[in-house]
Amino acid sequence: MELLELHQAKVKASYGGKVNGLIHLIQAGFLVPRGLILSAEINLKLLELLRLDASQHLTDSRHRFLLKEMIQSLESFMDEGKSYIVRSSSFLEDGQDSSFAGQYESINGCQTVDQVLQAIEQCLMTAGSHKVKAYQKNQVSSHHVNNLALLIQEEVGADFSGVSFGVNPVSQKDRLWSLEYVQGGGDPLVSGHHQPFAVSSSWDAPVDLEGQLLDAALLNRLRADTLLISEIMQCPMDIEFCLVGQDLYYVQARPITRFNPRVSKGRWTTANFRDGGVAAQSCPALMASLYQHSWQLALGDFLTHHQLLSADQVEELMLLHYGRPYWNLGIVKTAMEQIPGYVESEFDSELGVAKDYEGKGVVSKFSLKSVVHLIKVAFALNRTSKNWLETAQTRKDKLLSLYHNLEVALNQAQDQAGLEMIWRDLVTKAYLRSETTYFKQVFINTVQLSLKKNRLLKRISQEDFFDLISALGNLSHTQVDRALYQIAQTILSNQLLRKEWESLSIDQLLVKSSEERLDMTLIRQFLADYGYHSKRELYLLEPSFSEDSSFIFDSIQQMVLKPQQPSFEKSDLRHRQELIREEVGSFHYRRLYKDIRFLRDLLWWREEFKDISTRYYHLIRQWTLSLGKCYEEQGLISCAEDLFYLSWQDILAFMDGKLGSDHLTEKAAKNRQYCRIYDKAVVPGDLFETRRGRIQEKESETELQGLAASGGFVTARVRVLTDMNDLGQIEAGEILVTPFTDTGWSPIFSRLSGLVTETGGVLCHASIVAREYGIPTLVCVENACQRLRTGMLVTIDSDQGRLIIEEE
Known part of the structure; x- marks a missing residue:
């Protein structure tokens, strides 16, 4: 039981939160008092010694003999006349989910080895105290194993x-x-x-x-x-x-x-931004400013055009807080109350907004005065939706043409003036056309769901509703998976290629990527067609697949190692439609399916414009990197990446000579620090001016509640992933549990038997793609990543909106 000195240690899970925090400080060059680590493994052995002979203490001769190596470490470490403190460092302590502050013992003033041994014993014994158990019971993280490490540290x-x-x-x-x-x-x-x-x-x-x-x-x-x-x-x-x-x-x-979660004014949320979007982690200044500008323009115009709000009611519609963009939920709800059939609780559930009220909340009211206005609003919304669908293909074609022209221009731009001119046009014109188109599609989908869903659910069940709005067809995001599947099938049909892909590492395969051979030729074509995607498609700091193709190579290798027939669409949709027709009758079914077809068309176009939005963010990343490298070479900024930490307005001000390079660098440094400080913080999803208190479901040790987003029932093992770099760990047939998904994750959906996310809503990308694959899905499962552990056997019952833990 030789003990390791704190200053020689590297971060290790069994050292616990407190010790690992200090190791990080030491590695960063900060002064930390000397210390010795008793890992959780050592403490388990000490506890076993004490249990085997409850009448003896660690200071007794028999135990001292068994602990000879540990005592020698203490004697070598401790200096005469100095005092030492024995401190707890639990797996549960000092984490982002709970601090466990003050729950365990810390015993100071130890000056001899025997006093240290007594303190260690006391700390180990009190780890099972009623106080600690009571704290654990009230914490989500009590579902983890509570291993306790200790630190013997010099007092200063x-x-x-x-x-x-x-x-x-x-x-x-x-x-x-x-x-x-x-x-x-x-x-x-x-x-x-x-x-x-x-x-x-x-x-x-x-x-x-x-x-x-x-x-x-x-x-x-x-x-x-x-x-x-x-x-x-x-x-x-x-x-x-x-x-x-x-x-x-x-x-x-x-x-x-x-x-x-308090703010000085209003009600704000990151709902529907968290699902792989700009609020999944902290948002760099360029991304935040682009999103804020396009959201303000698109939403403001939509609300006033349809007389949902007057121009003077449209305030600030987005703010940056805790490093995340929050949208103005209060203003949007005021507008939604003007829509016939609006029910606050359903609106919140569809988007994954936290509820702080009982029952249905606000429901759009009908009165003699309001009926005329409601009819006018509904008519205007339906007219907009119909016109939008009629012109959608033209919009898409124009945006794609502009995208390809800008892609070509990037390869031809040579000097700073040319880069600046195209970057300016991309950000202030082309991007705005693309993003406001996508946002308006989202708004139309949201209000049409409010207008039609309640009417539909009077005739059919929620499971039937999900079935009818799934299998939308050849979505752009599922084309990625289809293309990868075809590449994998080509490799599987060639014995030599198959042998290589089964035996070589990803790095070894990447070395061969430029070779003239069938598999690599197909991959290069894939990257030319779909290389604008990435693992984080709205995160400008994330390389696109055309820059870093390791994820693509890994996805293909997984398909080769574990071949399976992917389900890109539900095969039984037509049969399901016939069953529903029999249940409701032909007359009601004709009207019902008219509404369903309308919603399906809107959902399809939402995904298509989402794909185009992804293309434009890819362009912005490529153009910004090129411009940043140009500035870096001239010494105007410290590195090309600095531009991602500046708003687009600041960059334009620099181009126009209104902002000097010193101020540009200073702003970039401050924004970078702000962004990084909140990067992995677990922050509130909703901000309130006043709050009545969030309504929570009664928690169960074996059952979690969520929002059904794709119907079905499945029992399988869990794979908890909180880091997108670990996507390759997913085994076929597992249930993925993750805080959020991203549009770039589509290639992994074919491996899953179920999906559970902490964020999202019925209309989020994860829900839409999950329905395309027929994957039972629950979204808005609070603290799912803390409650569940990889390897657990669980059942998803989407129809009941619950997850049952079958086996720990």
Whole structure:
């Protein structure tokens, strides 16, 4: 049981959250007091020793003999006259889901090996206390195995101690640093016995020194360190420190686990942006500014054109908070109340919005005064929808033609002036045409679902409804999977190629990608046709498949290693239609199917315009990289990627000479830090001015509730994925559990037997594609990635909107 020194260790799951946080700090060059790690594996052995002979303690001679190697490590580590603290470091501690703060024991003042052994024993015994068990029971993460590591750490004689927060956990502001500190050690601060000194300031504003004991240099240093640590950890951090002279020691760093959902005005949400979209993680400034501009134009025009709101009612329709774009849910709901058949609870369910009310919520009201207005609104919406469908093909053809012209122009542009001219036209004209077209299609789909769904569900079940709006046909996103399947079939039919793909690694296959051979020729053609896709299609920092084809090679290899016939469409749709016709009768079925066909057409075109939107984001990435490299070569910016952290307005201001290169670089650095600090933070999906309290389903140990998005029933093993880089781990026939999906993941859908996401709605991309493949799907399953573990056997019962854990 030789113990490893903290400064020699690398991050390891069994070290727990506290130890791993300190290892990250050490690797980043921050001062951390010396320490020895007792991993969870070692502690399990110690617990077994204590259980085998409950009458003896770790300090007894028999146990001391068995622990000889461990005691030697302690003796070598400890210095005479110094004090040491034994601290817990659990798998559950200091994570993004729960902090477990104060639940385990920390015993300080240990000066001898025996005192350390006694403290270790006490910490291990209290890990099973009623207090810890009660805390676990109230936490989602209690479904994980609770392994406990320990840290024996040298105590430093602090002149000041305190806690620094990357973002103020109480404030409504998302760029507000805060600090609390006391003189001496940190116990009085933690226990609440002393009133601490408090500081709060914006990330880049001067610190107010009034009433402070620490000087400006130290406070600015603490703030800079806190923001840098938060940037490294990609989440606002809660950091404990000790100041000894001018030396800053950091003794704990954990993610802030709760963010304030309050805002100063309105109601906002990331619903339908989270499903692989711009709010799936923090959004770089260029992407955020493009989305905000196009959303404001498209939604504002749609609402006023259809008399859902007057021009003076259309306020700001999007804001950036916690690194994510939130759209103005309050304004949109005000508009939706003007639509006949609107039911707030159904609208929220379809988009995955959190409900803070009982029952149906707001329902569009009928009165003598409102009926005429409602009829006018419904007529205008139906007229717009019909005209939109009639002109959709023309819109698509024009956007595709423009896209291909810009693609050709990129290869021909040589100098800075040419790059700037095309980039300007792409962002201010071509992109806006593409994105506002897609957004308007989304708005039309949303309101038409409100107009028609309730009427349909009076005649048919929700399962029948899902069946009838599935199997839409040759969607652009399923064409990717079809093409990959054909490449895999070609490889399987050739013995030599098959042998290579079965035995070589992805890196070895990538080396051969330029060779003149059948499989590589087909892949190059695939990348020419579909290389604009990526694993994160709305994330401008993510390389397209034409830049990095490793995911494509991996997908093909999986199809070769585990051949199976993919189901691109439900084969029994026609049979299902005949059964429904028999149930409702021919007369009602004709009217019902007219509405269904209308919704199917709208859904099909939504996916087509989504695909075109993907193409334009690919163009923006390629043009921005080319322009960035041009600026980098001239020393105007530090690296080409800087442009992704600038708004399109800032870049145009620089082109027009209204913004100098120094200011451009400074803005890029600040925006990059903001983006990185919130990159992996688990932030609220909804923001409220006032909140009555979210309505939650009663939780069960063996059952999770969600929103049915694709009907069906399946029992299979779970694969939990929270990192898109692990997509290759998915085995055929598994149920994928993930926070969100992305349009670029279509190639993996054919491997799945079920899908569970934490976000999304009935009309999100994951739901539409899942219905095309006939995959039972639940969306909006809260905390699914924490509640479920890879390997669990579960049943998805989409018709009941539930997931049942059959086997842990």
